Amino acid sequence: MSTHHYRGRFAPSPSGDLHFGSLVTAVASFADAKHHGGTWLIRIDDVDQTRTLPGAEASILATLERFGLCSDEPPQRQSDRSSAYQSALQHLIDAGRVYRCNCSRKAVAAKGRSGIEGPIYPGTCLHNPPPQNQAAAWRFAVDSSPIAFADRVYGEITQRLRDDVGDFIVYRIDGYCAYQLAVVIDDADQAITHVVRGADLLSSTPRQIAVQHALGLPSLSYAHIPLVMG
Numbered sequence: 411m412s413t414h415h416y417r418g419r420f421a422p423s424p425s426g427d428l429h430f431g432s433l434v435t436a437v438a439s440f441a442d443a444k445h446h447g448g449t450w451l452i453r454i455d456d457v458d459q460t461r462t463l464p465g466a467e468a469s470i471l472a473t474l475e476r477f478g479l480c481s482d483e484p485p486q487r488q489s490d491r492s493s494a495y496q497s498a499l500q501h502l503i504d505a506g507r508v509y510r511c512n513c514s515r516k517a518v519a520a521k522g523r524s525g526i527e528g529p530i531y532p533g534t535c536l537h538n539p540p541p542q543n544q545a546a547a548w549r550f551a552v553d554s555s556p557i558a559f560a561d562r563v564y565g566e567i568t569q570r571l572r573d574d575v576g577d578f579i580v581y582r583i584d585g586y587c588a589y590q591l592a593v594v595i596d597d598a599d600q601a602i603t604h605v606v607r608g609a610d611l612l613s614s615t616p617r618q619i620a621v622q623h624a625l626g627l628p629s630l631s632y633a634h635i636p637l638v639m640g
């Protein structure tokens with residue numbers, strides 16, 4: 411991929427002030443973009459509006475600016491993008507890649523065997539869909555094929571979503587788009603080519619690649635930065 415087309419981003423969640431670890435990630439993604447002569451964007455990851463703290467966005471942007479980390483384009487906010495997420499969900503519904511689910515966390519924990527990030531959904535609503543007049547989340551139906559990518563820091567990563575993660579939520583029962591879908595749609599709509607972010611999201615990447623494949627979206631380059639501890 412030509413470095414002329416490099417587009418990177420830093421996507422903080424406005425759930426509090428920018429802490430030191432996030433600043434390290436911001437610097438890494440900024441430096442990588444500038445090193446490649448690329449464009450660097452700040453995106454406000456406030457899709458989970460139940461976790462948004464008033465004032466946090468302004469404080470994060472001020473901190474980034476103080477360190478000279480300025481977005482090359484006006485920052486976009488996930489809370490302004492619900493129609494883009496709804497149309498992506500509709501594509502997934504039309505393609506038969508998602509199904510409705512109203513299981514509680516407790517029910518999933520009781521029945522699911524454990525995966526790398528908690529219980530694996532046992533498929534209850536896949537076989538017994540909830541009634542149409544009941545609120546439900548949407549789950550992405552994973553398959554058994556391996557998903558592999560070459561992380562620029564961690565090397566070759568492979569997951570089998572069916573064994574490791576299970577069918578995951580892309581739209582929440584409370585009507586908010588889930589992070590795993592929102593991030594894919596945002597990265598595609600902003601023509602992001604390179605993702606540099608914290609290693610806490612390394613294990614989410616195969617889910618995001620599966621959603622990209624389902625929607626026919628381009629693949630991205632990933633670099634996960636080890637987390638600052640303590």
Ligand code: GLU
Pocket residue numbers: 420421422423455593607608611
């Ligand atoms: N909003 C996420 C965070 O603050 C980052 C998401 C991403 O970079 O994909 O951890």
